Amino acid sequence: MADYRKPIPQPTPETQPFWDGTKAGELRLQRCDACSNVIFPPRPFCPRCASRSVSWFKATGKGKLWSYVINHRPAPGFEQEAPYAIAVVKLDEGPHMMTNIVDCPQTPEALQLDMAMEVVFQPVSETISLPKFRPAGA
């Protein structure tokens, strides 16, 4: 991990529980206590009804491949991996989440929209693990 050169998230007080979750092997989202709206990215209120009463919960970690590109011009730190997919997964709970796809060829043939995905966690520093997704059951 010491030579990990890619961007590493820097948690804020509002997002820290999310990153504590991924470190512990859980995908945590928030739900509004007033209207049940599922919230991502994290914030201490509900953007639908303005309630400040929101609670963290453990998400299923399941979703489907919603859209992606296969990037041929690598960002700094990604040179060894290009071309690589930058994907958005639509979680079963509703929110979209940007991610990378692992355990799967990075090709249009292998990456079919709407295929079932499940979360895995990749440690990238002492404190941060990134949520990534692989084809369900892979």
Add this chain to the structure above:
Amino acid sequence: MKQKSVAIVGAAETTQMGIIPDMSVIELHADAALNAMADCGLKPSDIDGVATAGESPVAVAHHLGITPTYVDGTSVGGCSFMLHVRHAAAAINEGLATTVLITHGESGRSRVGAGRFGPAAASLQGQFEAPYGASGPPSMFTIPVLRYMKELGLTHEQLAMVAVVQREWAGMNPRASFRDPITVEDVLNSRMIAYPFRLLECCLVTDGGGALILTSASRAKDFPTKPVYILGTGESTETPMVSQMEDFTSSKAFRVSGKKAFDEAGISHADVDHLMIYDAFAHLPIYALEDLGFCKRGEAAGFIWEGNTRPGGKLPLNTNGGGLSYMHSGMYGMYALQESVRQLRGTAPAQVPGAKISISHGVGGMFAASGTIIMTNEK
């Protein structure tokens, strides 16, 4: 706003366009501003309102020797200038200023005196997008498109045709960066950038700038230039993160901004003679044609394929060659507005005969924001 109460009386781009290694960002603003002032016979002391994005309006005003009573630093990406026009019109009507200068300058290619890209690691983009290797607009603005292809049947050939048609327009424009004709096959054989996008489906990266000067319609008749009246305006925002876009097949910001502008203008789509849609990438004209209501859902690609937007077509679109072939410094909205003004003045290189109503529709960020300006040359 009140229709035709405010007019664009000064409009100009930088003297040079393309690769300008000997000019910094602030100088590109100044060069465009001086050209726009010369265009309509004004001096800095005649300007009492300043708006800009990407650079501080304080810096632009001071650099040019302007002491403003109205300042707008709205910076929501490449459509900021559409929002500046809208705000300036309201400000002039309210008496906050009489004569507003809007400037753009960007050393997108040469990066002279330019800032750095990239989100802070503690921002939401820095935490939830950047770690996945998104490397700027080519790998992010393009992410929704496979979803559009699956749901609405857009083909790779149709996406490529957007670039082909715009190159036809660019071929008629001596200032365009790329002018040689291309085919769908050429586009599909060009280098892969971020599947499904190839090089010729991505905008240029160049240096340049532009400036506009607005005043009240009653004062506009005293200027040497043909006034271009503001007929309707709209603006909106959706999300700073492309992954959080509500519907990957349609931009909420486009829909809201476009409807507001059409409602204000009181026109129908059939009244529009000329259209500019900010085309950072080839899918944007497709999304905007539908979100603005020119085409039904899923029909814009076919509309372009059939030749409706090419020279001689019924809806001339991106007649300067667009961000794909004319120029793209990073915040292209200013150049769309400049082309609308040229078309309504009757001075465009690829002039649409008798154009009376033009629309410039802009995007900011990656489907983050939008601004729409409807203009006319008829009082």
